[in-house]
Amino acid sequence: xxxxxxxxxxxxxxxxxxxxxxxxxxxxxxxxxxxxxxxxxxxxxxxxxxxxxxxxxxxxxxxxxxxxxxxxxxxxxxxxxxxxxxxxxxxxxxxxxxxxxxxxxxxxx
Numbered sequence: 279x280x281x282x283x284x285x286x287x288x289x290x291x292x293x294x295x296x297x298x299x300x301x302x303x304x305x306x307x308x309x310x311x312x313x314x315x316x317x318x319x320x321x322x323x324x325x326x327x328x329x330x331x332x333x334x335x336x337x338x339x340x341x342x343x344x345x346x347x348x349x350x351x352x353x354x355x356x357x358x359x360x361x362x363x364x365x366x367x368x369x370x371x372x373x374x375x376x377x378x379x380x381x382x383x384x385x386x387x
Contacts, residue, residue, distance in 0.1 A: 281375055281384075286360065288352055295352070295362075297378060305382035310347040311337030312362060317377055318370035332380035 285298040288309075295307045315336035319325045348365035355361050355372050363369035379385070 281379055282357070283375065283378075286352060288349055290349060293347075295349070297382075299379075299384075303382075303384055305378065305384065307378070307381065308337055309349050311339065312373070312381075313347040313364055313368075314339035315381055316362075316368070316371035317373060320368075320370060332377045334381060334383040337381055 279301060282300050283297045284300050285296075287296045288294070289296065290309075293309045295309060295312060297305045297307070299305065315332060316322075317332070322330070343366065345366040346364055346368065350363040350365055350369075353361045353363070359372045359374040359377075361369060361372050
């Protein structure tokens with residue numbers, strides 16, 4: 279089964295991104311945690327560190343500054359990911375469906 283979101287919503291007042299998956303799972307991600315777990319080369323320390331699996335512990339890492347974790351937009355990237363844009367201007371991370379499931383502690387196999 280290919281896991282895909284049925285619905286993605288962001289609650290800036292609650293500071294979370296909510297994903298309802300096609301298998302019935304429901305995931306809530308803290309925005310500060312998503313910013314800290316950004317999968318881009320800049321945040322991961324280079325291209326050689328990209329593609330590493332995510333884990334729920336990554337959502338507990340602190341984000342660098344208040345503007346860094348203030349969500350501006352959520353954009354679809356094809357049929358496989360979302361790209362989050364942050365108030366500090368950062369918008370390089372592409373969060374694939376499998377990466378989001380790993381962050382939530384859900385199997386993506």
